[in-house]
Amino acid sequence: GESVGLHLPTLSVQEGDNSIINCAYSNSASDYFIWYKQESGKGPQFIIDIRSNMDKRQGQRVTVLLNKTVKHLSLQIAATQPGDSAVYFCAENGHQAGTALIFGKGTTLSVSS
Amino acid sequence: EAGVAQSPRYKIIEKRQSVAFWCNPISGHATLYWYQQILGQGPKLLIQFQNNGVVDDSQLPKDRFSAERLKGVDSTLKIQPAKLEDSAVYLCASSFGRRALSANEKLFFGSGTQLSVL
Numbered sequence: 001g002e003s004v005g006l007h008l009p010t011l012s013v014q015e016g017d018n019s020i021i022n023c024a025y026s027n028s029a030s031d032y033f034i035w036y037k038q039e040s041g042k043g044p045q046f047i048i049d050i051r052s053n054m055d056k057r058q059g060q061r062v063t064v065l066l067n068k069t070v071k072h073l074s075l076q077i078a079a080t081q082p083g084d085s086a087v088y089f090c091a092e093n094g095h096q097a098g099t100a101l102i103f104g105k106g107t108t109l110s111v112s113s
Numbered sequence: 114e115a116g117v118a119q120s121p122r123y124k125i126i127e128k129r130q131s132v133a134f135w136c137n138p139i140s141g142h143a144t145l146y147w148y149q150q151i152l153g154q155g156p157k158l159l160i161q162f163q164n165n166g167v168v169d170d171s172q173l174p175k176d177r178f179s180a181e182r183l184k185g186v187d188s189t190l191k192i193q194p195a196k197l198e199d200s201a202v203y204l205c206a207s208s209f210g211r212r213a214l215s216a217n218e219k220l221f222f223g224s225g226t227q228l229s230v231l
Contacts, residue, residue, distance in 0.1 A: 034219065043117070043204050043222030044156065089155050100146050100169060101220055103155030 008107055015113040019077040023090035023104055028071060030092035034101060035064060035075045038087045044103075047075070047088075077109075085111045115139065117223035119205050125229045131193040134226045138186070138207030144168075146220060147180055147190050148204040156204055162188065163210075195230045202227050 013019050025033070031052035036044035050057045050064045050073075057064050063076040073090050087108050091101040118137040126132050138145050144163050148156035159178065161168040165185040173180070177196070182188040192199055202225040208218035 036222075041224070043206075043224050044220075046219055046221065049219065091155075100158045100161045103157070105153070105155050 009105070010108045010110065012110045012112065013080050015080060015082060015111055017080050019075075019080045019084070019109060019111075021075045021077075021088050021107045021109065023073040023075075025071050025073060025090070025092050025104075027092060027094060027102075028068075030094055032093040033064070033066060033073050034091045035062075035073075036089045036091060036103075037084075038089065038106070040086075044089060080109075080111050082111045082113050085109055117205055117207055117221055119203075119223035119226055121226055122224070123227045123229075125231065126195055127231050128197055129194040131191065132195055132228060133192075134190045134203050134205075134228075136188045136190070136205030136223060138188075138205070139221055142207035142209050142221075143185070144208045144210045144218065145182055145188050146206040146208075147188070148206060148222075150202045150204055150225070152201070159190070159203075192228075195228075197230050200228055200230045 034049040035047040037047050038044045048059045048062050048064050050066050052068060055066050061078045065074045075088060077084055087106040089103050089106045091103045094102050117139055120135050124132055146161050147159040149159050150156045159173045160170040160180045162182045165182050178192055180190045190203060204222050204225045206220040206222045208220050210218045
């Protein structure tokens with residue numbers, strides 16, 4: 001079945017550095033992708049989304065890049081802060097619009113000050 | 114705007130016992146989802162409702178899990194009897210979509226119920 005995977009299970013950065021979290025998706029029919037942040041003891045929180053007709057989208061301190069050729073998604077966090085420490089998941093909508101999101105395993109981001 | 118509400122926050126039971134979780138989605142959200150998140154993994158869909166109808170329950174272990182959303186608002190998820198491998202966080206999410214094939218819906222999650230089966 002479809003699956004969304006992440007390249008690294010953990011990422012450690014210094015406060016103020018830029019962070020890049022990567023995700024490889026397997027279903028070329030997916031046309032909608034979301035990044036979620038999950039802090040300990042909480043549910044996933046929406047960060048940013050992107051549709052397949054775009055290759056870049058920017059938010060506040062975050063940028064998502066989509067490379068459909070190699071089925072790769074990345075989340076860039078500028079000037080990483082200790083509050084950014086969490087598990088980050090990418091998710092895709094799979095092969096059919098309207099179906100629930102499919103999540104990858106997550107990358108744990110640790111920010112040290 | 115109030116978020117997705119879930120209760121209880123934590124639950125500890127012994128194997129073969131029954132347990133139920135409750136979810137109240139964001140007001141006006143037609144679609145409701147139950148996800149299971151095992152420690153160290155991403156959330157996995159159990160069931161998706163559109164109003165009070167089931168859209169997808171293909172990954173729900175129907176021999177022991179059941180879910181309902183009778184009035185198209187609140188939902189309950191039940192496990193009977195529980196097994197050790199059911200230990201996980203059960204997340205409820207909702208989205209606005211009012212048509213079964215509406216695309217690209219953001220999901221908003223509750224804080225989850227952490228279930229420990231001993």
